[in-house]
Amino acid sequence: MSVLRRVGLDGNPLRRPVDRAEAWLRLAVLALFVVAGPVLAWGTASRGYHDGAAAAERERAARHEIDAVLVTDAPLPSGDYAMVATPTVVADARWTGPDRSVHSGLLPAAAGAPAGSTVTLWTDRDGVPVTAPAQHDDLLARAGLAGGGTLLGLATVTGAALLVLRRMLDRYRLNAWQDAWSTVGPQWTDLI
Numbered sequence: 302m303s304v305l306r307r308v309g310l311d312g313n314p315l316r317r318p319v320d321r322a323e324a325w326l327r328l329a330v331l332a333l334f335v336v337a338g339p340v341l342a343w344g345t346a347s348r349g350y351h352d353g354a355a356a357a358e359r360e361r362a363a364r365h366e367i368d369a370v371l372v373t374d375a376p377l378p379s380g381d382y383a384m385v386a387t388p389t390v391v392a393d394a395r396w397t398g399p400d401r402s403v404h405s406g407l408l409p410a411a412a413g414a415p416a417g418s419t420v421t422l423w424t425d426r427d428g429v430p431v432t433a434p435a436q437h438d439d440l441l442a443r444a445g446l447a448g449g450g451t452l453l454g455l456a457t458v459t460g461a462a463l464l465v466l467r468r469m470l471d472r473y474r475l476n477a478w479q480d481a482w483s484t485v486g487p488q489w490t491d492l493i
Contacts, residue, residue, distance in 0.1 A: 323470050341455060373416050375411060390410060390412045392407065398424055399424065404428045
């Protein structure tokens with residue numbers, strides 16, 4: 302069975318014009334997806350990466366990476382957490398903010414770290430802990446998700462368009478069949 306026959310473009314004289322039109326439309330939608338999909342996905346991923354990199358740069362400029370000193374020993378994990386290779390727990394720590402104000406609080410630390418150990422944290426200009434700016438790997442992952450989401454969205458839209466098109470053409474085919482039968486049917490009943 303040839304590929305052309307399988308997709309409905311084999312020139313079969315018994316194939317209805319509406320069937321040939323549907324085959325060409327399916328091929329056009331597939332070509333649109335194959336051409337536009339990667340272009341849109343790449344554009345979305347690229348834009349997401351560059352926007353994320355700019356935001357991370359602004360965050361790096363507004364945030365400060367400082368060292369905090371553990372005031373107490375970090376506890377050892379218990380239960381299921383003891384099986385983790387490098388468990389993280391919270392421990393009491395003290396740090397000096399960029400404005401020279403002294404702060405204290407609970408910070409993530411390696412389990413079992415002794416008092417006096419340092420942990421790195423990011424703070425705002427007032428010394429309040431904030432999340433670290435996005436790293437290169439984070440930006441790549443987000444860009445990949447954006448590109449993949451765009452591709453999935455385009456596949457959904459083109460698939461839905463094909464389903465709607467198929468339903469419309471099926472309705473047209475059934476109406477054409479009914480019209481043809483209305484013409485031929487009475488002639489057959491006279492033969493019986």
